[in-house]
Amino acid sequence: MxxxxxxxxxxxxxxxxxxxxxxxxxxxxxxxxxxxxxxxxxxxxxxxxxxxxxxxxxxxxxxxxxxxxxxxxxxxxxxxxxxxxxxxxxxxxxxxxxxxxxxxxxxxxxxxxxxxxxxxxxxxxxxxxxxxxxxxxxxxxxxxxxxxxxxxxxxxxxxxSALGIAYNTKLVTTPPTSWEDLTKPEYKGQINIPDPSLSGSALDFITGYLSDKGESGWSLFEQFNNNDVAVAGANQEALDPVITGAKSMVVAAVDYMTYKAKAKGEPVDIVYPKEGTVIxxxxxxxxxxxxxxxxxxxxxxxxxxxxxxxxxxxxxxxxxxxxxxxxxxxxxDEIPLLKADWVWMNENGADVTDKFTKLFK
The missing domain is CATH 3.40.190.10 (Periplasmic binding protein-like II)
Incomplete structure (x- = not known):
């Protein structure tokens, strides 16, 4: 400066x-x-x-x-x-x-x-x-x-911004409607998630989901890991391979980035899962x-x-x-929301990041 x-x-x-x-x-x-x-x-x-x-x-x-x-x-x-x-x-x-x-x-x-x-x-x-x-x-x-x-x-x-599932419209003809859909075998190895140690919005999603679902919410991320969901840098780094077709989808995608890419003619779109997401x-x-x-x-x-x-x-x-x-x-008013507890999210962010990082090693 x-x-x-x-x-x-x-x-x-x-x-x-x-x-x-x-x-x-x-x-x-x-x-x-x-x-x-x-x-x-x-x-x-x-x-x-x-x-x-x-x-x-x-x-x-x-x-x-x-x-x-x-x-x-x-x-x-x-x-x-x-x-x-x-x-x-x-x-x-x-x-x-x-x-x-x-x-x-x-x-x-x-x-x-x-x-x-x-x-x-x-x-x-x-x-x-x-x-x-x-x-x-x-x-x-x-x-x-x-x-x-x-x-x-x-x-x-x-x-x-809201967090959703961004997908390549050429590769995904029937977009998922739930976070759980991303654990299906047909998506194995085809999904990115931003790194919560690099992306505040990704951490917002993970902590927000856990604050709503409780400790049992970790089962979703365990299933993501089993389905070879890749931790792929910050938000744009996670989205770029979906734009190019190297990957099919991004979990916890930042919606405005997807909207902007779509407006430029890129083959991407976004959905907000029915069980809710995080703003x-x-x-x-x-x-x-x-x-x-x-x-x-x-x-x-x-x-x-x-x-x-x-x-x-x-x-x-x-x-x-x-x-x-x-x-x-x-x-x-068109985006279903989880009952995210921002106080809990703030207090537990470090522990969640540590556990998530170890899970995906």
Whole structure:
């Protein structure tokens, strides 16, 4: 990253451990696999009169954002925010794990003002360690899905993805309707699952499934292992072989990635199993160490604005606001859900990852 303004605020005791654990649990989430830095040039625009975004008049018109993508959406959001406020945004683009690693390295001299993650438990961890700055008065926060965001305003999930079964339409003419279908002999050796130590969304699915089914839920993953389901890197690495036809399906596929590939003409589609799946919210949080508080707040306001939520929908993600529907994809009311317990998922993620990794060795 370029020369950022930093401060000397240290992180609370225990944060290193929390982030170190998170690195092993939520590396990829639903974000891009790229790891790029960007100095996004500020537009020569006056602050917006639109009351959906705070009118920013800070002397230092600057903001540092670490974003877990998707990359194209992240840049469009930055561009829209800069155009409305005149604030110059410097963005680090990477996976959730790379963001957490960078924050860990910078903990004695924090740089980032706002983080956008692809893992709800990671945002919960930041809140629990006292690292977030509450902003309960954020514009449109009352319209957010209450299950995805913090009622005290410590993090705001402005978008989400759902996890399903992605399949190659040339190889699979009758798509499965249940997770259990993937244990059938005809699918032996034809299925990928993202690695939960690299993919936060894969971990969300595994822990969400277990929080709903209990200890007996492990039998599904044992059957997956017996059917030669392959643990195949992060989300895009697991999906690419299905796009090319080297594999037939992906378990716990991130739906927006599949929708985007389908829109490009690739022979893929996605189904949501009848017994239910897990939604992976994408939370944004203001860091307590921010030196650009008003700019950070106006950025959250923009994320929750009509304009930004439209960008979310165009990127094939679920909008975070309940009053806005997604286009060209399944909406929340069309997706059967497991009764996922996010508190249990957060507390047990490390143990689940360890057991899953050992099972698939």
């Amino acid at each position: 370029n020369n950022f303004t930093t401060n000397k605020t240290g992180w609370n005791k225990g944060t290193s451990l929390t982030l170190a654990l998170a690195l092993g649990l939520t590396l990829a989430g639903c974000g891009t696999n790229s790891n790029s830095n960007s100095n996004s040039t500020a537009k020569e625009a006056s602050p917006s009169a639109n009351n959906s975004v705070t009118n920013t008049q800070a002397a230092d018109q600057k903001l540092v954002v670490y974003s877990a993508g998707p990359e194209g959406l992240a840049y469009k959001i930055i561009e829209g925010y800069e155009a409305q406020t005149g604030v110059k945004v410097e963005m680090f683009q990477g996976t959730t794990g790379k963001i957490l690693a960078r924050m860990e390295a910078e903990k004695s001299n924090p740089v980032v003002d706002v983080v956008i993650l692809a893992s709800l438990p990671s945002a919960q961890g930041l809140k629990n360690d006292g690292l977030t700055l509450p902003y309960p008065e954020a514009h449109n926060a009352d319209k957010l899905n209450p299950d995805w965001s913090d009622k005290e305003g410590n993090y705001f999930s402005s978008s989400a 992976s919210p994408r939370p944004a949080a203001i860091m307590k160490s921010t030196k650009h508080e008003e700019n950070a707040k106006s950025f959250i306001d923009y994320l929750l604005s009509d304009e930004a939520q439209k960008l979310v929908s165009n990127a094939a993600l679920l909008p975070g606001r309940t009053d806005i529907k997604a286009e060209n994809r399944a909406n929340l």
